[in-house]
Amino acid sequence: MNVREIVEDAAKNNGSSKVNEVNIVVGSFSSVVADALDFAMEIAKKGSVFENAKINIRTEKAMLNCSECGKDSEMEDYLMRCGHCGSGAVRVITGDRMYVESIDIEK
């Protein structure tokens, strides 16, 4: 599923044919480059319900959860290391994804 499909579906499901704003979130540990996405959206939106919409791209911090001390910390410098106890037994809980967070539609 791509951004265009997601936005078109959501607008349709909510009975709208005009989208004013599209809010996209890009995780800092995803392989998506915000600038490239921004550029691509200018092309993707042509002829769609969000042709004239403002595209907002927000970068989401990558957060880790530590299985040793149980705490969450922000990933720094792409290192898989707990910011509290220094353990490497961590997993990424947010910031490894890209998603369409919300849209603003005309109703």
Add this chain to the structure above:
Amino acid sequence: MHYVELEKDLLQQNDKLAENIKMNMDDHGVYVLNIMSAPGSGKTSLLEAVLPELTKKYKIGIIEGDMQGTADADRLSKFPVKIYQVNTHSICHLEAAMLERALVNFDLHDIDCLIIENVGNMVCPADFYLGEDNVMMLVSITEGHDKPHKYPVMFSKADVIVLNKMDLVGATNFKKEIFQEQVRALNMGAEIMEVSATEGTNIGNVVHFIEHGIQHKKGHAHDHGDGQGHNHTHKHSHGHGHHHHD
């Protein structure tokens, strides 16, 4: 103005498909290994090195992902394996939907292990879960010891890291300690295996890893059903015990 909350993940559909593939593979007791690396790290050479041993005991299926051509599949056609080439054209990775389409070419009752040779690329393949049991990442020493730091996502997702072309280490400035340190900062669990695919050095370790995965999967093949009793009559013997039913 009307605000609609979506939280629609771009990879949601891929992950859902991959979960279905995983369940299907689990039901058939097929171990799935996804091999990722940069172009030219030696994925196909590694397969050429492990297949003589693996094919003695197991039935192997291989999916070759490349942008174009059948060069890799041609190289492996000398082995008694079932190979299917996926050409992704302009796409730099394999996705679950491509794998699903490729899988119709395999009889899952008749393979013990499916090896996916992903498109050579250190970035995008890491984002696309294919329903695999393990990710094997291959790095060759000629790429340099600083790669974990530069491509953290893939290194963080690997279950095993194979360091290839060790026979050339004297001709490079590759610093093993730096490489290991950078890997450990991203991934505590993955074993690093130092091999030379073309010389055959330490290939036994890689074979053992894959074999362990196959055996483990077989041990779990009956732990859960697929809701169709006729499908799991006999999966008891290892390797050659698969009969064709249906």
